[in-house]
Amino acid sequence: MQTEAFSELFPLFKGANPETLEWLLSVAVKHEYPADRAVVMEDAWGNAVYFVVSGWVKVRRLSGEEVVTLAILGHGDFFGEMAILDESPRANDVIALSSVRLISVSAQRFIQTLFKDPQLHHRMLQLMVRRLRQTNQRYQIRHRPPAVKLANTLVELAENYGQHSEKGADIFNIPFQDLADVTDISLEETSKIMDKIMSKGWMSIDEEQQVIHLLNLKHLNHLASQ
Numbered sequence: 001m002q003t004e005a006f007s008e009l010f011p012l013f014k015g016a017n018p019e020t021l022e023w024l025l026s027v028a029v030k031h032e033y034p035a036d037r038a039v040v041m042e043d044a045w046g047n048a049v050y051f052v053v054s055g056w057v058k059v060r061r062l063s064g065e066e067v068v069t070l071a072i073l074g075h076g077d078f079f080g081e082m083a084i085l086d087e088s089p090r091a092n093d094v095i096a097l098s099s100v101r102l103i104s105v106s107a108q109r110f111i112q113t114l115f116k117d118p119q120l121h122h123r124m125l126q127l128m129v130r131r132l133r134q135t136n137q138r139y140q141i142r143h144r145p146p147a148v149k150l151a152n153t154l155v156e157l158a159e160n161y162g163q164h165s166e167k168g169a170d171i172f173n174i175p176f177q178d179l180a181d182v183t184d185i186s187l188e189e190t191s192k193i194m195d196k197i198m199s200k201g202w203m204s205i206d207e208e209q210q211v212i213h214l215l216n217l218k219h220l221n222h223l224a225s226q
Helices: 003-009 018-027 081-086 107-116 118-140 146-161 176-183 187-199 217-224
Strands: 029-033 038-040 048-054 057-063 066-073 092-096 100-106 163-165 168-172 203-206 211-214
Touching: 003 018, 018 100, 018 107, 048 081, 048 107, 066 176, 081 107, 100 107, 107 118, 118 146, 146 168, 146 176, 146 187, 146 211, 146 217, 176 187, 187 203
Parallel strands: none
Antiparallel strands: 029 100, 038 092, 048 100, 057 066, 057 092, 163 168, 168 211, 203 211
16 A cells, blocks of 8 residues: 555545655555455554454454444544553454454564654544543433434544545445443344334445445534434
């Protein structure tokens, strides 16, 4: 991948020094995984930072027999940086939701890159603050109606990773249980709300292509803001 395409795909590297990007790509490792394959196991956190070139993954929390999806990530995003920076163990793993292509950079080399390029270091802080803001937003709406919370999840996924068109945005056909987990509502509530949204014509699901078509983002945004 060329440095220009890399910086365009990943907001983290927007404005980074081209020489830094060239060096980073020269030491990066490419990975490809099919759907449902473990991408990062529980004991592998802190070894590298992973960048999602294409496809979708989910980050899960493991607690005994309980498994809960914490986050859903798509192209242009990254994960593993917090485990490197705070050097603490993680009871999490990452699973491919779809076929996925990743690039990984070892912990040592990623930290070297941050020290080499002050602009990249600053950009990293900006994106971490953005993630905290999104987490805070989800916390603030935790007592809102389930439909409002789910609309927020769908809108956020569309804004972050959706393929936009005149009619709306397309996202991966994320399993309802994973949507329920990240929204902090029940599977039954998720199924009912998704059916209602589809009955209104705001959304359709293509099971064969594994795509959720969000056909009316204006109405979903309105619902999310209630």
